Amino acid sequence: MSDILVLLDHTSTGALRTPVRELVTLARDLTDGGVHGVWAADGAEPSADALTELGELGVTHVHRLTSDADVRVPAVLAEGVVGLLDATGARTLLAVSSFENKELAAYLAVATGAGVVTDADALERVDGTLVVGKTVFAGTWTTRTAVRTPVAVVLVKANSVVVSPAPAAVAPQVGEHAFTASAGASRVRVVERTERPATGRPDLGSAHIVVTGGRGTEGDFTALEELADVLGGAVGATRVATDEGWIGHDAQIGQTGVTISPRLYIGAGVSGAVHHRGGMQASGTIVAINTDPDAPIFEIADFGVVGDLTTVVPQLTAELRRLKG
Amino acid sequence: MTRSIVVRVRWANRPRCTGASEGNVPDVKIVVCVKHVPDIQSDRQIADGRTVRDGGDGTLNELDENALESALSLVEAAGEGEVVVLTVGPDDAVDAVRKGLQMGADEAVHVVDEAIAGSDAIATARVLAAAITHVGGADLVVTGMAGLDGLTSLVPAAVAALLDVPALPLAAQLEVTGSTVRVTRHLDHASEVLEAQLPALVSVTDQANEPRYPNFKGIMAARKKPVTTLTLADLGLDATLVGAAGARTEVLEAAPRPAREDRVLVTDTGDAGVRLAAYLVENQLV
Known part of the structure; x- marks a missing residue:
């Protein structure tokens, strides 16, 4: 052959x-x-x-x-x-x-x-x-x-x-x-090419674990970044979060952004609009944290938490740190 | 966040990819390729290895609205030129070009032929390229970044290759100055600025602009605009090169994914973070 x-x-x-x-x-x-x-x-x-x-x-x-x-x-x-x-x-x-x-x-x-x-x-x-x-x-x-x-x-x-x-x-x-x-x-002439600076985290497109923030973060990604770092994962975002300028457009997960299929996806304050789902629905395990029990993301979540990400996420991070010793 | 359309257009010294003869230079022409796709909010289906396209849930591919917007803005900024909206697809697909006319395109072309059914991306590109040549070529061809049904993004570069014009895909910003087209694009690991001379093909992303909604005047005006229907014979295309006959790949099986099992939904009463950590550890996810 x-x-x-x-x-x-x-x-x-x-x-x-x-x-x-x-x-x-x-x-x-x-x-x-x-x-x-x-x-x-x-x-x-x-x-x-x-x-x-x-x-x-x-x-x-x-x-x-x-x-x-x-x-x-x-x-x-x-x-x-x-x-x-x-x-x-x-x-x-x-x-x-x-x-x-x-x-x-x-x-x-x-x-x-x-x-x-x-x-x-x-x-x-x-x-x-x-x-x-x-x-x-x-x-x-x-x-x-x-x-x-x-x-x-x-x-x-x-x-x-x-x-x-x-x-x-x-x-x-x-x-x-x-x-x-x-x-x-x-x-076609390449007039300029700027490599994206390394973030110290894995590439979003190929990371095994991705922590994603949406509208519910209200622009504060600090807790999500800490969780991602404990997990050795990447940080992604919804279209709303990138359009608001809370995080760069290169972090946008969706049909027109980065399509991901990590082993573990954690969405915090993410409603799960169809454009976003198109970029992450093939993920292995889907975890969702949202205050709205009717958020569409709960329809595809393996583990859903109806709750406030500002308390749930830091508690999760602290507990994972404790379990890791 | 600004969604700027950078437009500085002066059509100058423009050669066209086909057609124009000296002394009789026609108006600047932009051809926008669009696709009629099943609504992504609908229950999409595959039957006999093909996307079901007659379920009545068809719509203009949302990402093609950005392509139309770019083309219309370029012509408006230049103060001259015409926009032709082109599609390939079954009878219903005419709705996609009608929406383009309502947004402001000047004329529409719909290639429809039974032999086209089952075409793959490259065969579709072949029909689009032949249709562009048939209507006299273009100074600029504009497409969306992807069709929300297949999402292969293969068509734009394939059309450019078949027309033998440079391709500048994924424009988040688009600028035409004289006969130079300049595109800024954001890839996974880098941002690039690309340049080429017209005639050329660009695809634009959903970051490029905010597409206009057709207003009442636009909808009324669209009724009087011409829609040309063409067949493969009109284009002089061999039917064996397209459709199922010309397909290079064959879908053997397609099935809806089974629903996820053993799903857990908890309402936080103060310990959800701890319970979630336990779930992740138990399932060896961390």
């Missing part, structure tokens, strides 16, 4: 983005060939730690895609990936499900005829056919989709699979795949 490509999303210092480890874990089960990493050489090179980690996960090759054009532009990167598919004979690309990778997938689909599935949470081969699981309609339906084309591009959501190391670690071979981008692909 042919090799499989995994796009290695990374930070500006060459560290792997968290969900990439899940992609490699999934990729190993889809082929008895090699798992090849694709590294867009956008100024950052793979760090020594990243290469060690990739080796432990079973990545046999890392292809650095380099170009005279700006590989941060998805239209450009797509041309490099097309070349790499040809060069390696790989027929499948896995990438993290993000807006920029959806753009990349669209270009690949047009260029290669690939079938694309976005927001996947499971992958398997059934009699040679790639079958992809995903939830749709704001997490209320589950589907299984077969990819019918020779080339498949699957974008996988974070927290879809538990990361596991390969049976035997390898030392990945690092190679360069240089390509010349077409004039057409280079028409």
Whole structure:
């Protein structure tokens, strides 16, 4: 069976983005060939730690895609990936499900005829056919989709699979795949790019635990941040909270913001409007704290507390600290 | 929080992606691609591997209202130009372009053909791109950031690729100066400012603006505006490239998720925080 490509999303210092480890874990089960990493050489090179980690996960090759054009532009990167598919004979690309990778997938689909599935949470081969699981309609339906084309591009959501190391670690071979981008692909210019500063907390999109605040916080996220820190989780927010300017727009959870499926979601002062539910309903366990017993979020909560978050949340935080010793 | 539409438009030296010949430069044209989707508040269903679209709960995809608003604001700021609202979908989908006309678009195009049913995102993009070319091209194509039914966000970049124009997706701010389009966008890990020359395609987010509501005058005026209906044959598109025949993926199974079991709801009487902590520990969630 042919090799499989995994796009290695990374930070500006060459560290792997968290969900990439899940992609490699999934990729190993889809082929008895090699798992090849694709590294867009956008100024950052793979760090020594990243290469060690990739080796432990079973990545046999890392292809650095380099170009005279700006590989941060998805239209450009797509041309490099097309070349790499040809060069390696790989027929499948896995990438993290993000807006920029959806753009990349669209270009690949047009260029290669690939079938694309976005927001996947499971992958398997059934009699040679790639079958992809995903939830749709704001997490209320589950589907299984077969990819019918020779080339498949699957974008996988974070927290879809538990990361596991390969049976035997390898030392990945690092190679360069240089390509010349077409004039057409280079028409988009990145005038400015500002990386979001690190918060010291896990990335919202891939965190295992997310503490979310809504209108009920009335703008004070202090207690929620303390709870998140005790849990080692990320802090998210509803559209109302970000529109009010209580927290940055990058914290917005919802269909048009960050879609999350953590192991544990805790919503405080969150009513559960459909736009918000669309971004979090696939979470493992849902906890809700709200003064309004009729809040729609209670319809999907595993553990609901009708109560005031300003007393319940600090009590929860204190009790968790006590239990942790 | 300000929801500013940054508009400084001077249409200048504008080449169009198709159509315009020298000496006979038509008005500036913006094509807005919209989608008719099941209302997200309704009970949405999948049957035979496809989203059920004839349940009577269809509506203009909310995120496309932001696209219409951006296009209308650009034309208003420039003091010239026309906005064409375009959709692909079954008979009912005409409601989506009518809403666009009510908001202020000048004309509407509805591509409807039985062979289109079951199209995936790329096939839909193929029909949209062919329709844009058919109506004489555009200086700017504007879309919403996603359709609230499928949420794949694949269509905008695919349309751009098929039209061979640059794509600037996810604009939270959009600015057109002369023939340069500039977009500010916020991704998961970074913010970017992108630039390209017209003709181009942009998708706009729900942060980009506050869409207008159609007023009475707009609703009345919309009745007199033209809606052109086109088929695949009109577009010269091979029916085997679209619809179920051209689909690259096939939904094998779809089922509503079972309701969550063993749900607990407590009213705080002073110890809810402690009880919640016990629940989290007991279920090995922390």
